[in-house]
Amino acid sequence: MKVFYIYHSGFAIETEKYKLIFDYYMEPKRNSGNFNIENFIIDNKHILVFSSHSHGDHFNKEILNWKEKNPNINYILSDDIEENGGYNFVKEGDSLIVEGVEINVFGSTDLGVSYFVKCDGKSFFHAGDLNWWAWSDDTPEEEKYMKDLYFNKMELIEKKLKEEEIDYLFYPVDPRLEEYSFLGIKYFIEKIRVRNIIPMHMWDKYEIIKNLKNEIKDINIIEINKNCEEILKI
Template sequence: MPSVSIQYLYHSGFAVETASHLFIFDYYLDTPRGCGPDQGVVSPSMLQGRDVVVFVSHSHGDHYNPAIFQWRKGNPQIRYILADEIATKEDVLSVKAGKTYPLGGLEVRTLDSTDLGVAFLVKADGLCLYHAGDLNWWHWNDEPEEANRAMARRYQQQIDSLKGESIDIAFIPVDPRQEENALLGLDYFMKQVGARWIVPMHFGSNGSIFERINHDPRTASYRDRILQISHRGQRFQISIP
């Protein structure tokens, strides 16, 4: 039975440890200085002697910090997988949406974001992980209805492409700014694709979104599979049947 360690780094940033790899997704907040993993700050000691793969879904400042490339000083073997819209002179694998990349020990499939960049479907160590980046059902009440309908179609098309995948852990945006629409993307994903565990993200410091998650009737059928994040640096150890 595979075991996975998940650490919440902040916002959409996570460290995921599998049997053979340490995956870091969308890390950007590297303060306060001098702090370590227990505070959600990646430290060089955390990366030494590990097979580290760093994923960046897109270039928005709340998902990407070029400071990640400093980690190579302590571990020159770190691999970086970045959406191809990110401009950098660093040695990285730039990935396009709608492609599959076999990478020696893991397979990475990309989806087209409804905002910018890509989402990642990662298969490694007998596990399947989905990190949405900013691929979400971005319904805004102040947007024209036609724009919201177009957004719904785009999101549904991308999520529908995941049908048939057996996803173990899904990292899904639940942005509190969307108010009553914050769970549209999560609920569509769970009803159409599903995952053994759900990790909410993209809520910044606004943990009140869990009140909505835990009381919205739409989540009743899968609420017991949602990780309850309470603070930065929080760790979860989960087993995958």
């Protein structure tokens, strides 16, 4: 299995039979390795492309043109993405199987959804923009609203995944949240069993991963140092 970090919240995963792509929106030229999405999608394996929501840092409609280069591509898109075509549009609470890949769709504390995906004996949770978004200038009312919303979304996830273990958790650790950057990830791993954490949504500030490793000692955290690079091979 291989995992490639593309940029921001974008990742590509290759297993024995499948290729999965999450929240692709661009490949930066700066501080970048050798990964190239056009080479990645030319393959006989089944390719599943996920978009968690329509925000410009998570979705680029150019991904829909990939099917012209490879008809083996299937798309799983949050239903706030307004596009016409033969795509799988999903919302919170949906479950589906696409080319043998099991997909459970959970909510978000922003727009769209998050995904729990199982294939080839591995499980992946891509959070999209699901997070405990606590900003230093929030009013008490805003703080309470976001905390309640996050706990509500997590309660549903915990109920559904209580017997599961996530092999790879892709989760936001946004440095703009300052001292609150790790509130969400810490709460998530209190409630759900996780084997490996892959941080995302870092806006090029990869040094925050070292801070995360100082905060979380008992779960493996996979480091990212630059864009478009292979971060895991097993």
